[in-house]
Amino acid sequence: MAVDEKGKGVPIAFLMFSAPSGNKQTSSGYNTEILTKLLQKWRDELEYFGKRTFEVFVVVTDTDMKERGALLNVFPHVWLLICKFHIRQSWHNHHNKVLRGNAPALLDMKTRLGHLETELIPTIEFSSAMQLIDKERQILNAMVQQGDSSSIAERGLLHVEYLQSFWMKEELWRSWSDFGRRAAAHLLSCKFEGVLPLQTI
Known part of the structure; x- marks a missing residue:
């Protein structure tokens, strides 16, 4: 994908394959090995016809770890970013799952966790991101101890633990922050604003 003068993504290559018969959706019909073969074939063909080494410096993906694994297999030095829309969607889906319902206290907790997520995205130091997580955990633990809406605070803690246990691994944090x-x-020798945080097609 290239970026036009309006900051929109313009597809310049499509990698297409069919899902095995019986699969209800394409994403369930591939794995890291299949994607690695596909990407390696693409790279080999580009290098054959271009008569030069082809490298990829930066890739923006969704949250599919199979895709990320395949990209690293074929382009070991690539810098992987996660699309901001997809990361926020994953977080939103999880806190909606643990805080199911529309009671005012639940909606307040969802808003609170949404603010935490918004603060995490612009972090540039891992320690600062961890401090945000730790601060929120302390506040929610205090709410549990006070007994006021303690069950909702406990459910909020489940989301904070989810963020820390998976998304706050430092290597992964580097991809979405x-x-x-x-x-x-x-790496691209461009301004910060030139690195689009979204897969904008």
């Missing part, structure tokens, strides 16, 4: 976009801008 502004730290990652800054690193990508350096």
Whole structure:
């Protein structure tokens, strides 16, 4: 994908394959191995016809770890970013799952967790991101101890634990935080704003 003068993504290559018969959706019909073969074939053909080495510096993906694994297999030095829309969608889906319902206290907790997520995205130091997580955990633990809406606070803690246990692994944090976009801008020799945080097609 290239980026036009309006900041929109313009597809310049499509990698297409069919899902095995019986699969209800394409994404359930591939794995890292299949994607690695597909990407390697694409790279080989580009290098054959271009008569030069083909490298990819930065890729923006959704949250599919199979895709990310395949990209790293074929382009070991690629800098992987996660699309901001997809990361927020994953977080939103999870906190809606643990805070199911429309009671005012539940909606307040969803809003609170949404603010935490919004604060995490622009972090450029891992320690600062962890401090945000720790601060929120302390506040929610205090709410549990006070007994006021303690069950809702406990459910909020489930979401904070989800964020820390998976998305706050430092290597993954680099992919969705502004730290990652800054690193990508350096690799691409462009301004920070030139690294689109979204898959905008």
